[in-house]
Amino acid sequence: MLTIRQAVSDADYSAYREVRIALEPGQRIPTIEDLRSFERPGRHTVLAEVDGQVVGCGIADRSDSVGRAHVQPRIAPQFQRRGYGTELLYKLCELAEPLGFPTAGALADDPGSVAFGLRHGFTEVDRQVEQVRPIEDELPVSAPDGVEIVSIAQRPELWLPAYDAVGAPGFADMAASREVKISREQWEKYEMNEPAATFLALRGESIIGVASLLTDEDNPARAEHGLTAVVREERGRGIASALKRQCLHWAASNGISEVYTWTQQYNEDMRRLNERLGFSYGLVSVTLEAPLPLLRRPS
Numbered sequence: 360m361l362t363i364r365q366a367v368s369d370a371d372y373s374a375y376r377e378v379r380i381a382l383e384p385g386q387r388i389p390t391i392e393d394l395r396s397f398e399r400p401g402r403h404t405v406l407a408e409v410d411g412q413v414v415g416c417g418i419a420d421r422s423d424s425v426g427r428a429h430v431q432p433r434i435a436p437q438f439q440r441r442g443y444g445t446e447l448l449y450k451l452c453e454l455a456e457p458l459g460f461p462t463a464g465a466l467a468d469d470p471g472s473v474a475f476g477l478r479h480g481f482t483e484v485d486r487q488v489e490q491v492r493p494i495e496d497e498l499p500v501s502a503p504d505g506v507e508i509v510s511i512a513q514r515p516e517l518w519l520p521a522y523d524a525v526g527a528p529g530f531a532d533m534a535a536s537r538e539v540k541i542s543r544e545q546w547e548k549y550e551m552n553e554p555a556a557t558f559l560a561l562r563g564e565s566i567i568g569v570a571s572l573l574t575d576e577d578n579p580a581r582a583e584h585g586l587t588a589v590v591r592e593e594r595g596r597g598i599a600s601a602l603k604r605q606c607l608h609w610a611a612s613n614g615i616s617e618v619y620t621w622t623q624q625y626n627e628d629m630r631r632l633n634e635r636l637g638f639s640y641g642l643v644s645v646t647l648e649a650p651l652p653l654l655r656r657p658s
């Protein structure tokens with residue numbers, strides 16, 4: 360019989376990570392420390408077990424996308440198609456109900472998982488595309504006239520002000536199906552993990568752009584782009600390209616062989632910019648939504 364329980368110990372969080380690493384090879388998975396620090400009232404990080412063996416894991420929480428809950432059932436590949444995902448999904452939706460949102464969102468990165476979501480009353484509302492770029496000899500960057508590019512290793516005091524200047528407005532401007540809101544605390548803790556790979560564009564002392572690489576302890580040769588954003592009045596002047604090239608140059612000098620980035624399907628500007636920088640397309644992640652409470656479908 361499947362049992363679902365809250366993750367509490369480091370061993371539990373490690374088991375949670377193992378399920379995710381098996382399902383999402385090459386993607387950055389939060390560390391045990393991160394997972395602990397994500398916990399907050401109303402969030403549930405669970406393990407699904409059969410006879411004491413972990414077969415899956417899940418999350419029920421508020422979403423960064425405004426106005427919905429986030430539920431994410433995950434069943435390890437060798438335990439799929441046995442009904443466990445269904446039990447886990449309904450439990451996560453029950454756990455999410457007290458948050459008071461009318462809707463739950465989930466992400467599905469492969470056709471089988473999309474089929475699973477559709478079968479349980481979810482519909483597609485958005486897509487994210489992965490863009491991937493091998494790292495070669497990446498030349499040093501010259502910034503556009505009047506613009507200076509600095510790293511947070513050089514100017515650590517600028518990371519917090521960057522939230523108001525380019526972080527919060529950059530997320531709010533994303534071409535997503537719902538507005539994305541990242542708190543100041545999330546910005547501070549999770550949007551940067553390597554100050555030397557986090558770059559700001561300055562005009563005088565004004566912060567006008569940001570781009571970064573997030574490194575991955577599990578896959579040191581692969582890094583993920585964090586938020587790339589330029590203030591509206593400075594767009595179209597080559598600032599985002601210069602910031603991203605600076606990231607690529609840092610990658611080449613620091614043992615990274617591939618970088619990747621997730622972009623909203625309808626974010627033409629960002630996708631085109633990445634294409635021009637030599638990125639090609641990788642995985643697709645489908646955003647699904649369903650009304651809460653989730654009604655059981657006949658099997």
Ligand SMILES: CC(C)(COP(=O)(O)OP(=O)(O)OC[C@H]1O[C@@H](n2cnc3c(N)ncnc32)[C@H](O)[C@@H]1OP(=O)(O)O)[C@@H](O)C(=O)NCCC(=O)NCCS
Nearest residue numbers: 433434439440441442443444445465467471472474475476
């Ligand atoms: C989605 C997921 C949780 C399903 O877990 P599961 O334990 O296999 O789910 P169940 O056994 O309860 O349900 C399986 C049903 O989902 C659908 N399904 C799952 N995988 C499928 C596949 N590869 N092809 C077609 N349909 C599939 C089918 O309707 C299937 O029923 P069937 O086995 O009778 O044909 C699992 O595939 C997973 O962990 N995916 C990655 C994480 C993810 O995307 N989660 C969010 C999904 S909303």
